[in-house]
Amino acid sequence: MKKNEISILGSGLIGSLLSIYLKKRGLDVHVYEKRADNRKGEYKEEGRSINMALSERGWKALEKVGLKEKVLPLTIPMYGRQIHNEHGQTSFIPYGKEGQAIYSISRGKFNQLLMDEAEKAGVNIHFEHRIEDVDLRNFEITVDNPESGLEKISSEVILGADGAYSSLRNAMLKQVRFNYKQEYISHGYKELSIPPTADGEFAMDPNALHIWPRGSFMLIALPNPDKSFTCTLFLPFEGERVCFENIRDEKDVKGVFQTYFDDAYQLMPQLSEQYFSNPTSSLITIECYPWMLNKSLLIGDSSHAMVPFYGQGMNCGFEDCMILDSLIEKIGTSAWELVFAKFQKKRKPDTDAICQLALENFEEMKADVADPKFIIRKKIEAKLHALYPNDWIPLYTMVTFSSMPYSEAYALGKLQQKIMDTVMANPLITQNWDKLDYEDIIDQLDKAKAV
Numbered sequence: 001m002k003k004n005e006i007s008i009l010g011s012g013l014i015g016s017l018l019s020i021y022l023k024k025r026g027l028d029v030h031v032y033e034k035r036a037d038n039r040k041g042e043y044k045e046e047g048r049s050i051n052m053a054l055s056e057r058g059w060k061a062l063e064k065v066g067l068k069e070k071v072l073p074l075t076i077p078m079y080g081r082q083i084h085n086e087h088g089q090t091s092f093i094p095y096g097k098e099g100q101a102i103y104s105i106s107r108g109k110f111n112q113l114l115m116d117e118a119e120k121a122g123v124n125i126h127f128e129h130r131i132e133d134v135d136l137r138n139f140e141i142t143v144d145n146p147e148s149g150l151e152k153i154s155s156e157v158i159l160g161a162d163g164a165y166s167s168l169r170n171a172m173l174k175q176v177r178f179n180y181k182q183e184y185i186s187h188g189y190k191e192l193s194i195p196p197t198a199d200g201e202f203a204m205d206p207n208a209l210h211i212w213p214r215g216s217f218m219l220i221a222l223p224n225p226d227k228s229f230t231c232t233l234f235l236p237f238e239g240e241r242v243c244f245e246n247i248r249d250e251k252d253v254k255g256v257f258q259t260y261f262d263d264a265y266q267l268m269p270q271l272s273e274q275y276f277s278n279p280t281s282s283l284i285t286i287e288c289y290p291w292m293l294n295k296s297l298l299i300g301d302s303s304h305a306m307v308p309f310y311g312q313g314m315n316c317g318f319e320d321c322m323i324l325d326s327l328i329e330k331i332g333t334s335a336w337e338l339v340f341a342k343f344q345k346k347r348k349p350d351t352d353a354i355c356q357l358a359l360e361n362f363e364e365m366k367a368d369v370a371d372p373k374f375i376i377r378k379k380i381e382a383k384l385h386a387l388y389p390n391d392w393i394p395l396y397t398m399v400t401f402s403s404m405p406y407s408e409a410y411a412l413g414k415l416q417q418k419i420m421d422t423v424m425a426n427p428l429i430t431q432n433w434d435k436l437d438y439e440d441i442i443d444q445l446d447k448a449k450a451v
């Protein structure tokens with residue numbers, strides 16, 4: 001039987017980056033991927049591509065393996081949210097300080113680049129190799145591929161980077177004392193697009209993440225280097241007036257878009273066609289623990305799938321790779337169980353925090369951003385940050401533009417939220433926000449931290 005040193009399950013974003021990290025440590029790395037190699041032949045990624053927002057944690061993990069400069073040309077910076085109201089008027093809310101941005105990147109192209117780099121480094125990626133079973137007693141994986149059928153491969157170390165429906169996690173589920181919780185949210189999503197204009201330009205500002213918040217549902221759009229936008233429509237599956245269940249034909253699609261997203265509708269000539277040909281996908285949160293069993297470990301979405309509303313799933317998974325690598329650097333490769341034990345202990349509180357924040361941010365994106373008071377709140381927090389950069393850091397900044405552990409950002413964010421709720425309760429806040437006693441707000445935070 002073939003024996004691998006390291007078997008990574010899945011060559012998605014996290015499996016591919018992880019393979020590069022491990023190869024650089026001199027290990028023999030094999031990756032098993034159920035899909036065909038999408039770099040060959042005519043690859044179409046419409047329908048489920050969804051471009052991603054790459055931010056500080058992701059960049060840092062890429063930089064550590066020398067990939068930042070290679071990824072940068074694939075991205076477009078987005079400096080803030082461009083909010084579209086129902087009358088087509090827009091307002092811009094910066095994400096952070098001037099120059100701070102999150103970066104739009106196509107999932108498909110990014111994944112291809114990471115797989116190219118993995119292979120260049122010497123990683124063996126086995127496409128069309130679906131993991132059918134993981135035997136955790138004998139440390140064997142059963143792989144199915146069209147040429148040789150079912151094959152058993154033994155491995156010293158097994159890393160499950162096979163996403164939210166992980167085969168390694170399924171095997172762990174059969175063990176005693178494995179905790180597992182999954183929850184589908186009420187909303188699903190569908191990919192749509194806005195093409196370039198007739199003269200080949202972007203139809204909207206390319207340096208913003210566009211949001212059409214409508215209370216219980218929303219549309220967002222991120223720019224692509226070919227001057228199109230990839231849009232994602234988030235709707236409840238059922239139970240509301242505007243929901244996927246109630247959109248049955250072209251007339252329904254047009255009705256919803258003309259009523260709620262008319263400015264976007266004017267830019268979407270293929271709306272109905274795309275709406276009915278692209279799938280409607282669901283959104284899941286997964287928590288489980290422990291992430292390891294002997295020399296096997298779950299990483300990325302397989303251990304902590306989250307809803308996409310903080311734009312952190314991939315960034316968090318990349319940070320996982322970097323933290324795991326730092327532990328390997330410190331402890332070495334002769335004590336994998338110790339490396340994995342330290343990894344899960346350090347990381348679990350942080351991934352719990354970001355999973356929770358991602359759920360909470362859904363409310364902010366689909367409803368709060370449309371409230372004029374939300375803009376005032378953001379302005380007050382930006383001013384506090386400008387006046388006292390080390391004392392008041394807005395939660396979004398801590399999560400997106402820093403590498404502060406997510407759990408610390410979460411705790412501090414809650415204290416700040418409480419103080420801001422009191423500040424915003426002032427009935428004259430809209431007129432007076434600029435004249436507040438900002439020093440007093442910082443004092444309140446200091447006191448809250450001391451408790």
Ligand SMILES: Cc1cc2nc3c(=O)[nH]c(=O)nc-3n(C[C@H](O)[C@H](O)[C@H](O)COP(=O)(O)OP(=O)(O)OC[C@H]3O[C@@H](n4cnc5c(N)ncnc54)[C@H](O)[C@@H]3O)c2cc1C
Nearest residue numbers: 010012014034053131162163300301308311312313314315
């Ligand atoms: C709509 C949406 C928008 C998002 N936007 C963002 C964003 O802006 N920023 C961000 O940071 N994150 C975002 N995310 C989250 C991000 O997509 C995930 O966190 C990330 O893709 C996780 O990567 P992964 O490699 O762990 O899993 P996956 O991307 O799911 O990859 C798993 C891989 O394993 C393979 N596989 C699965 N099962 C098997 C098997 N049995 N055998 C062999 N191979 C297998 C799959 O084919 C796949 O290639 C978004 C998610 C969604 C749904």
